Amino acid sequence: MQFIDLAEIEVVAGKGGDGMVAFRREKYVPAGGPAGGNGGWGGSVILVASDRLQTLLDFRYARIFKAENGKKGGPNNCTGAKGSDRLIEVPCGTLVTDVDTGEIIGDLTSNGQTLCVAQGGKGGLGNKHFLSNRNRAPEHALPGLEGEARRLLLELKLIAEVGIIGLPNAGKSTLIASVSSARPKIANYPFTTLVPNLGVVRKPTGDGTVFADIPGLIAGASQGVGLGHEFLRHIERTRVLLHLIDVTAEDPIADYQTIQQELEAYGQGLIARPQIIALNKIDAMDEETLELIRAELQNISHQPVYTVSAVSRQGLDTLIQKIWSILDAQELSV
Numbered sequence: 001m002q003f004i005d006l007a008e009i010e011v012v013a014g015k016g017g018d019g020m021v022a023f024r025r026e027k028y029v030p031a032g033g034p035a036g037g038n039g040g041w042g043g044s045v046i047l048v049a050s051d052r053l054q055t056l057l058d059f060r061y062a063r064i065f066k067a068e069n070g071k072k073g074g075p076n077n078c079t080g081a082k083g084s085d086r087l088i089e090v091p092c093g094t095l096v097t098d099v100d101t102g103e104i105i106g107d108l109t110s111n112g113q114t115l116c117v118a119q120g121g122k123g124g125l126g127n128k129h130f131l132s133n134r135n136r137a138p139e140h141a142l143p144g145l146e147g148e149a150r151r152l153l154l155e156l157k158l159i160a161e162v163g164i165i166g167l168p169n170a171g172k173s174t175l176i177a178s179v180s181s182a183r184p185k186i187a188n189y190p191f192t193t194l195v196p197n198l199g200v201v202r203k204p205t206g207d208g209t210v211f212a213d214i215p216g217l218i219a220g221a222s223q224g225v226g227l228g229h230e231f232l233r234h235i236e237r238t239r240v241l242l243h244l245i246d247v248t249a250e251d252p253i254a255d256y257q258t259i260q261q262e263l264e265a266y267g268q269g270l271i272a273r274p275q276i277i278a279l280n281k282i283d284a285m286d287e288e289t290l291e292l293i294r295a296e297l298q299n300i301s302h303q304p305v306y307t308v309s310a311v312s313r314q315g316l317d318t319l320i321q322k323i324w325s326i327l328d329a330q331e332l333s334v
Contacts, residue, residue, distance in 0.1 A: 005156040007059035008099060011118040013147025014042025014083035017070035019124035021141045024076070034131050034138055037074045039123030042147040043067030043083030047115045049108035053091040054198070056156050067118070070144055073126040080123060093159040093237065099151040109159060109237075117152060121145035160198060160212035162323055163238035165263075167255050170244045171280040173197060175310040176213040179320060203324060212238065240274050240326050242319075245297075247279040247307075252293050253300065274326050278306040278319055 017039025024032025045067050068083035096105045096115060106115040122145045130138035164172045180199025197213040214235055235241065243259060245252050256277070263270040277297065282290055290307065297305045306322065308315035 005056060007056040007154045008063070008151065009059055009154065010064045010149070010151050011045040011086075011088075012064070012066040012149045013044050013118035013120045014067040014069040015146050016040070016042045016121035016123040016144025017072045017080035017083075018143045019126035019129070019141030020073035020075065020080075021127045021139055022075040023137070033136065034127040035075055035077050036126030036128055036141055037076070037078040037080065038126050038129065039073045039144045040070035040080035040082040041123050042070045042120030042144065043085045044116050044120045044147070045086045045088065045118040047088050047090050047094070047096065047106075047108060047117055049092045049094065049111055049113040050089040051092050051111040053089060055091065056094070056154055058089075059154060067120060067147065069147075070120065070123050073123065073141070077126070077128055083120060085120075090154060091156055093157045095155040095157060097153040097155065099153050105152070118148040118150055121147040157237055158198065158212050159237050160210040161239045161327060162201075162209060162211045162242055163235035163240070164211060164213045164242045164244055165235060165259060166244040167246070167249075167259065170246045170255075171310045172213045172244050175242075175244060175280065175308075175316075176211055178310050178313055178316060180211060201320065209323075209327065211242075235270060235273075236268050238273065239330055240276065240323060241270070242323065243275055243277045244280050245277065246281055247285050247290060247293060248281050252279065253296055256297060256301070274330075275303075276306065276319070276322055276326070277301055277303065278308050278315075280308055280310055282307045283309040283312050283314060 019039050020036035022034070022036040024035045026032060045065055065086050065088055067086040070083045071080035073080045090108060092109060092111055092113075094108045096108070096117060097103065098105055105117060108115055124142035124144040127138045127141045130140065132138075164176060166172055176197055176199040180201045199211045199213070200208040201211055202208055212235070241263075243256070245255055249255055260271065263273075279290070279294060279297070285293075294305050294307060306315060306319045308319050310316070
């Protein structure tokens, strides 16, 4: 399945039905008067958030969505039928922006949430509406109004409570595979992960927490370099960042600083997000060197540094418990 997280579409609401010119012509009803009904409202275009969708792939080929026009007014003061609304399902986490004005129209974050993005046109008035003492037999009606038309940018931002970040080959995919049932592609070369991976990790209480493995960031990602720029948006909604560092890398300290600089440059409050730092692949490092790197990283970051091996699961229980404690503390403070 392709992962599409940006899509531009056009939505066109239905035109209102025209009003009708009609008169009552019944036996034994002299001077029946005007009886033309109003036109019906045009249908609206409505986005509906669905947790069954994970990508915007459906909008890659279908880009224009139209609602039904309202029906014309009828005789005997009958109002025309309203046009059917056009319902469009989008993934939870979709941000909707008007392309022409840049205005953010809405943010669909929960399953079943709806957003009207194009209002149907009002139906025209029938000649019954224009009856007056001066005009007892009006012979005109109004046409229905056009529905709204808009160009929209749909931007998917994954909804995950924990975002796993780090340079390519830090072991993010291996970690998410170890703690959840997700099965991302894993290989011994950079940029194995080309799309974000989601995994659900169960708490002891049975509740599930969504972890997102964000594709590798590199220096300059916030300015559009590499893959990371395409996916930085997906950690904007996370409550906790898990910064994974390859302890066997040439310079783990520099790797840590690179990611911090990119978070700060990107903005959106990411640098201030609660962050847990973990050195990965400790099973491939001697204990003395590991402690030196850990001590230096703690001195720079001013916070505890955890040591884990995603392959052998060493230290993962302690790391996960720390994540639970931060999430629980956030829930209590709300």
